[in-house]
Amino acid sequence: MAATAAMQSDLLARFRGKRIRSFAVPALILVYLTYVFFAFDLPGLASRARLDNAAILMSDAVAHKVHVTRDNRSGEMSVSIEGSRRMTFAANQRPDWVQVDGDTVQIDLPQGHSVTYDGPVVSYDYPGYGVIRITSDNGIHLDLPTPEVPDFINASSTRVAITTPAGRLSVTRSRTETLRYFPGWELFFFDLASPYWGMSWGQVASTVLVGERLDPAQSNVSLMVSNIWNNTIWRHGDVVWALGETILMAFLGTFGAAMIALPLAFLAAGNFAPSRAIRFVMRRIFDFVRGVDGLIFTIILSRAFGPGPMTGALAILTTDTGSFGKLFSEALENVDDKQIEGIRSTGANVIQRYRFGVIPQVLPVLLSQVLYMFESNTRSATIIGAIVGGGIGLLLTQAIQTTADWEKVTYYIILIVLMVFAMDALSGWLRRRLIKGDGSGR
Amino acid sequence: MTFLATGARGTADLRHAYLAQVQRRRLYSGLLTILFVALMVSGFQIAQARNAGDFLNGITHIFDFPADIVDEAIAKAGNLPGHIWDALPPLIETINIAAVSTLIGTLFGGLLALASTRGLAAWPRLIVVFRRTSDVLRAVPEIVIALVLIFVLGAGPVPAAIAIALHTAGATGKLFSEVNENADLKPVEGLASVGAGWVQRMMLGVIPQVAPNYFSYALLRFEINIRASAILGFVGAGGIGYELKNAMTFGQGKLDEAAGIFIVLFATIVIFDQLSGVIRHRLTYGDA
Numbered sequence: 001m002a003a004t005a006a007m008q009s010d011l012l013a014r015f016r017g018k019r020i021r022s023f024a025v026p027a028l029i030l031v032y033l034t035y036v037f038f039a040f041d042l043p044g045l046a047s048r049a050r051l052d053n054a055a056i057l058m059s060d061a062v063a064h065k066v067h068v069t070r071d072n073r074s075g076e077m078s079v080s081i082e083g084s085r086r087m088t089f090a091a092n093q094r095p096d097w098v099q100v101d102g103d104t105v106q107i108d109l110p111q112g113h114s115v116t117y118d119g120p121v122v123s124y125d126y127p128g129y130g131v132i133r134i135t136s137d138n139g140i141h142l143d144l145p146t147p148e149v150p151d152f153i154n155a156s157s158t159r160v161a162i163t164t165p166a167g168r169l170s171v172t173r174s175r176t177e178t179l180r181y182f183p184g185w186e187l188f189f190f191d192l193a194s195p196y197w198g199m200s201w202g203q204v205a206s207t208v209l210v211g212e213r214l215d216p217a218q219s220n221v222s223l224m225v226s227n228i229w230n231n232t233i234w235r236h237g238d239v240v241w242a243l244g245e246t247i248l249m250a251f252l253g254t255f256g257a258a259m260i261a262l263p264l265a266f267l268a269a270g271n272f273a274p275s276r277a278i279r280f281v282m283r284r285i286f287d288f289v290r291g292v293d294g295l296i297f298t299i300i301l302s303r304a305f306g307p308g309p310m311t312g313a314l315a316i317l318t319t320d321t322g323s324f325g326k327l328f329s330e331a332l333e334n335v336d337d338k339q340i341e342g343i344r345s346t347g348a349n350v351i352q353r354y355r356f357g358v359i360p361q362v363l364p365v366l367l368s369q370v371l372y373m374f375e376s377n378t379r380s381a382t383i384i385g386a387i388v389g390g391g392i393g394l395l396l397t398q399a400i401q402t403t404a405d406w407e408k409v410t411y412y413i414i415l416i417v418l419m420v421f422a423m424d425a426l427s428g429w430l431r432r433r434l435i436k437g438d439g440s441g442r
Numbered sequence: 443m444t445f446l447a448t449g450a451r452g453t454a455d456l457r458h459a460y461l462a463q464v465q466r467r468r469l470y471s472g473l474l475t476i477l478f479v480a481l482m483v484s485g486f487q488i489a490q491a492r493n494a495g496d497f498l499n500g501i502t503h504i505f506d507f508p509a510d511i512v513d514e515a516i517a518k519a520g521n522l523p524g525h526i527w528d529a530l531p532p533l534i535e536t537i538n539i540a541a542v543s544t545l546i547g548t549l550f551g552g553l554l555a556l557a558s559t560r561g562l563a564a565w566p567r568l569i570v571v572f573r574r575t576s577d578v579l580r581a582v583p584e585i586v587i588a589l590v591l592i593f594v595l596g597a598g599p600v601p602a603a604i605a606i607a608l609h610t611a612g613a614t615g616k617l618f619s620e621v622n623e624n625a626d627l628k629p630v631e632g633l634a635s636v637g638a639g640w641v642q643r644m645m646l647g648v649i650p651q652v653a654p655n656y657f658s659y660a661l662l663r664f665e666i667n668i669r670a671s672a673i674l675g676f677v678g679a680g681g682i683g684y685e686l687k688n689a690m691t692f693g694q695g696k697l698d699e700a701a702g703i704f705i706v707l708f709a710t711i712v713i714f715d716q717l718s719g720v721i722r723h724r725l726t727y728g729d730a
Binding site: 029032033036039040041042045048049050051053054057241244245248249251252255256287290291292293294295296299300301303304305306307308309310311313379380382383386387389390393396397400403409413416417420421424 | 478481482485486488489490492493494495496497500501503504506507508535538541542545577578581582583584585586589590593594595596598599600603669672673676677683686690704707708711712715
């Protein structure tokens with residue numbers, strides 16, 4: 001009876017303890033998150049966050065704009081994509097919604113809006129509101145159909161900006177500029193210098209198949225491929241090289257590390273090490289290499305080797321030698337001695353014993369670890385590339401830092417994700433093929 | 443007699459087939475080796491050609507920079523404790539980034555895993571959707587999300603924490619669902635038979651079984667995330683990586699500061715590595 005009572009009180013105490021713990025853990029996490037909430041200054045984040053940046057990013061990622069610009073001092077006209085000099089239309093390439101006739105420019109915007117530059121007078125025709133007239137000789141004069149200035153016009157004595165769903169017009173004393181938005185990525189395949197620019201896909205296909213040679217020096221197919229490859233805006237050739245560099249960094253780094261780590265792992269494995277002292281030293285070396293973060297190696301190596309894929313590969317190689325050394329030596333400690341004994345009984349020497357008694361046992365494990373690492377290193381190589389200056393990581397950071405080319409950022413992100421997926425699939429396929437094996441691989 | 447003859451011929455056939463197989467295998471592994479060596483060599487040459495510095499030239503200078511750092515650190519040894527002290531606040535920020543992203547990431551990873559395991563999922567038809575979600579989250583490198591968020595939210599720890607948390611959610615989503623697949627379904631069935639809802643079945647039937655494994659993976663992830671948050675700091679997300687970058691870009695004259703940061707970072711990684719190793723060992727093999 002007493003025993004049962006003791007047991008009961010013991011059990012109740014345990015339940016109480018458990019209950020307290022199950023409330024204490026979430027409570028502790030909550031306290032910690034509250035602390036971080038203030039440590040990271042989340043209340044201040046709202047004021048620092050630039051949601052207009054997010055809006056620019058979103059719209060720029062899927063659309064582009066065409067600038068119709070007139071320099072008010074020289075009277076010079078230009079029509080260009082994103083206002084970039086490299087993407088300025090030649091006079092005969094100008095889109096048909098821009099009509100230039102001497103000093104008059106007629107710009108048609110969607111939804112029936114239109115803008116006319118007529119000497120010093122710029123007029124914006126807003127259907128349902130009226131014609132807005134802006135005169136820029138001595139200062140800027142705004143002439144509105146209504147007495148008060150509506151929301152979509154931002155006017156001062158030096159600058160007038162009109163923002164409507166159809167486009168944007170800004171007038172200053174030095175220049176007049178109209179922006180019209182279009183969905184999609186501009187000049188993705190052919191830039192303005194290419195003879196294929198402005199053709200529909202049907203036209204491109206017929207030119208390639210039956211058309212006359214556009215360039216007497218080469219066939220139309222090779223001209224098309226080289227125009228796409230050397231596109232000056234998207235630089236597809238460079239991007240493909242950059243992707244290749246990133247994969248190369250991961251490949252050289254991972255497999256190089258595996259080749260260096262394998263012999264060293266024998267020295268660090270308890271059942272193979274020639275002496276305990278060597279084993280101890282090797283293990284501490286592996287620990288040290290793993291402890292010195294990849295970041296530190298990357299910095300040190302980029303000082304010695306300069307920017308480029310070799311530096312990235314070496315950084316991955318150094319970091320992974322530590323992890324592989326540890327993993328491999330653990331795998332080696334798990335080998336079955338019987339097979340080695342068997343090989344020894346046939347009079348095999350040390351190398352032969354390792355080759356036929358040990359390697360076949362550990363190879364599947366090691367290969368699977370190496371291939372896993374290869375896949376994850378493709379991701380790391382993107383980051384390391386951003387630091388050492390090579391590969392797609394560099395292109396991505398550059399595109400983000402210039403903050404102008406969000407469509408390129410989007411493009412690179414898509415490519416990176418596709419690359420990681422592809423490497424994931426490749427490493428999975430190789431693992432299945434080489435390890436579970438159908439006998440033909442190995 | 444006849445029996446023996448067939449036997450001998452059978453053995454000969456077998457022997458022949460075996461030797462042929464061995465030969466074919468040797469051929470294949472020989473070809474694979476040649477392919478691999480060719481890839482390594484040509485890869486090395488391409489990397490060498492596209493690198494700014496030469497490999498052989500660089501390898502002789504590999505210790506120049508560490509030597510500079512050590513020299514300056516020794517020359518200004520008196521400043522070192524101060525630098526280490528100064529490196530602590532950004533270090534705490536880095537650890538906080540890692541801890542928050544591990545907490546939030548594993549939480550979402552756990553939910554993703556429960557939603558994408560056959561037999562446990564609340565909406566079995568959406569299993570594919572949740573699996574793909576965690577694949578995509580895993581595939582996007584942290585730096586991509588971090589850089590985009592830095593542009594929108596401004597430099598600081600929050601973009602890094604979000605980026606690492608998303609990646610963690612994807613990675614743990616996959617790992618946890620593998621753990622879930624090994625969970626015993628009997629408690630779940632028992633709970634279902636007494637009318638427990640999905641949340642109750644998961645909380646009382648599954649989580650107690652998988653919690654130790656979850657916790658062990660989460661610790662491993664925390665270790666990885668400390669490294670990741672240091673690296674993201676280097677590209678502008680705050681914390682110790684950012685301080686390190688500043689000290690390094692300044693170069694000569696601030697290298698003792700860099701040395702202090704190196705020491706702190708190394709110590710942190712080793713300490714957390716060991717700590718999580720010990721805890722995980724205990725979880726796997728009991729208190730012994």
